[in-house]
Amino acid sequence: MVPHLVTALTGPINELEQRVLDSMPAIERWFRLEWMEHTPPFYCSVDVRNAGFKLAPVDTDLYPRGWNNLTPSMLPLAVQAAMAAIEKICPEARNLLIIPENDLRSTFYLSNLAQMRRIFHMAGLNVRIGSINPELKKSTVLKLPDGETLTLEPVTRTKGRIGVKDFDPCTILLNNDLVTGVPGILEDLNEQYLLPPLHASWSTRRRSTHFKTYEEVAKRFGKLFGVDPWLINPMFDRCGGVDLGTDDGVEALKARVDTLLAKVKKKYKEYGIKEKPFVVVKADDGHNGMGIMTVRDGKELSVLREKVLARAKATRGSTEVDLIFQEGVLTHERMNGAVAEPVVYLMDRYVVGGFYRMHAERAQDEDLNAPGSSYVPRAFAESTHLPQPGLRPGASAPNRFYMYGVVARLAMLAASYELEATDPEADHHA
């Protein structure tokens, strides 16, 4: 039986939290057993949104950047989790090659790389950073604002193995989501562990596949622990191959958006929520070039249409798009007056930290991970691992963070299922 938890605006999440806290040993045991059967992604970060009445993941990044935003007190957790991850994958590992994004102009991103190097060095690996950007012809030293330096070396391929000069890694860690496609240099490697596997990149991944799997995970979790899955699951709809160059295409989309909005409205009514429902429109294949749009009515899609047409004109591309409409989850959290959303970092099966992504110029129903915008990450003051049994949920920050960690791990579990389902080497008839 799935209970309907409450009707008051701030009520349900507190009851949800209470239920999750009360079930903690059972939840942890459930995760433990799930990870016996399924391999967690090597690392990931999950954007979580807390609407007060609902707490849900809205994005799961399998090539997480932003490790530099973890506080020093979270580093040991990351190092310990990295040790556990390496031990499982390749205990004999000596050398790790990190392959970063091709564009290294952001000093924030360089700080992220420096932090990743630190974590894996402390976990017991010789770490080098190798770029697959074909424009990088020779080893280059990059300087960080704090004076630290990073040596970026061109990746070379010999006998089916990749490496950098005098460095043959047994493990390669990608921090590049390959949104523009898989370069040949990474394909068919000879006895080298490539983490995450290529089918975790946006060349294969679809947001709708992830959220379909997440929906199943949320349902199972809801059934086991007596929680309405909707309280942790954003509803969604996928629209593939829609031609925004035709009126029929646009009309079809509008109808789909309005249907989803109606479903959300129904849920809001059921819980007595007075907010206006909205839907977030994203590219299904991870390309964020067209932006992420907030829509409150199917009619607003004409703006999207204009954007897509303008872009098609500029790039001579197609006007066909694969979209995902996702139930918008408000963020009710504020840090210093700015809208904030928690981002949870995971390594192997462990929650190792997190921070708040803040955006002073965005509203509570807008995407905060806006490309090019400045945001100020704020580390969680407390660990995500430490609920305080007996304390009132709302009154206790650590309890809130435990809940974030549970939801983030549900998203990670969904990613694990997703990668199993999309693994080209798996025997799906088994």
Place this chain on the structure above:
Amino acid sequence: MVPHLVTALTGPINELEQRVLDSMPAIERWFRLEWMEHTPPFYCSVDVRNAGFKLAPVDTDLYPRGWNNLTPSMLPLAVQAAMAAIEKICPEARNLLIIPENDLRSTFYLSNLAQMRRIFHMAGLNVRIGSINPELKKSTVLKLPDGETLTLEPVTRTKGRIGVKDFDPCTILLNNDLVTGVPGILEDLNEQYLLPPLHASWSTRRRSTHFKTYEEVAKRFGKLFGVDPWLINPMFDRCGGVDLGTDDGVEALKARVDTLLAKVKKKYKEYGIKEKPFVVVKADDGHNGMGIMTVRDGKELSVLREKVLARAKATRGSTEVDLIFQEGVLTHERMNGAVAEPVVYLMDRYVVGGFYRMHAERAQDEDLNAPGSSYVPRAFAESTHLPQPGLRPGASAPNRFYMYGVVARLAMLAASYELEATDPEADHHA
């Protein structure tokens, strides 16, 4: 080749630290591979002494108390390590029974139990506390100074399994070193995991066995990483079955102590150390009733003789003793003017935290873990996991802590070898 590192008083440890920091990835890999072959003790704490020129473990506790002295920021590490430990031993685990010491008069010890309960609860287990003290006849609620309560229940045994009322644990965690012997209720359990195993208790364990194994581990480590093993290893001598009731027995002991002192003096000379060597005399079987003595000359053993004879008289016991003489390691650390020694806490194969044990009334060559004495634990300000490559070793507290974590893990590895060698169920002919 094992280099002789330096001659100046404060020199060697800094060179030793530098070498350890430079070898970090190789050291971590070595530990990783060792833990593939050998099972770490479930948990332990290691008393480390830092003489400036030498850094060595002086005691390895396989039933560590004092978990309450870890700071809140260290708790997540302990929880994460506990998760990894449980996953390895019994992933299906639901229920954990903690068996504490029989004597529960110390509120510090009760706080330790509350902390242990917290750690394993957060790791995903239902935790109950069951006493094997035959005097406990019914469930008793104990109140801690902070208002928290602990329910202590009498352990019962049915069909070869132990538990408390309506609670059948699959895993039992001993926090009782069984120094007075193994009670029958714990023997021959039926498909229950007893952690640590009974032969880890002082009913089987001998300090000399541990330090013999540690010596071998230190030698291997020294050879691999180019370090004189003496810099991390306290020399020792074992004297078993010595009758302190006879003059011959006492004379033999004096000679052995003077021989060990001469060996230490030789090492001090080699390194140009001006301190006066001393030897610490302990009971080999973990019984600390006769106290732990600091001796600078064989002659001082007459005091020990008097103590032992007085005790034999009072308890009608034997005057025969099994002793270990251990090279004394000065502690050069001070906190607020008091002599301090670091204690490192480990769970499974991970360093999860530590603190300083301080004693305002004791000297730098005395035992600080004096029964009945008050000491003030001070948590490490920084994590033990985070050396800062590039920083001068002496200048950097985190680097010092990394070194403590390495030495503590060497002691833990020695305990792992020790438990393999003393396992009554192991096939030693294999």
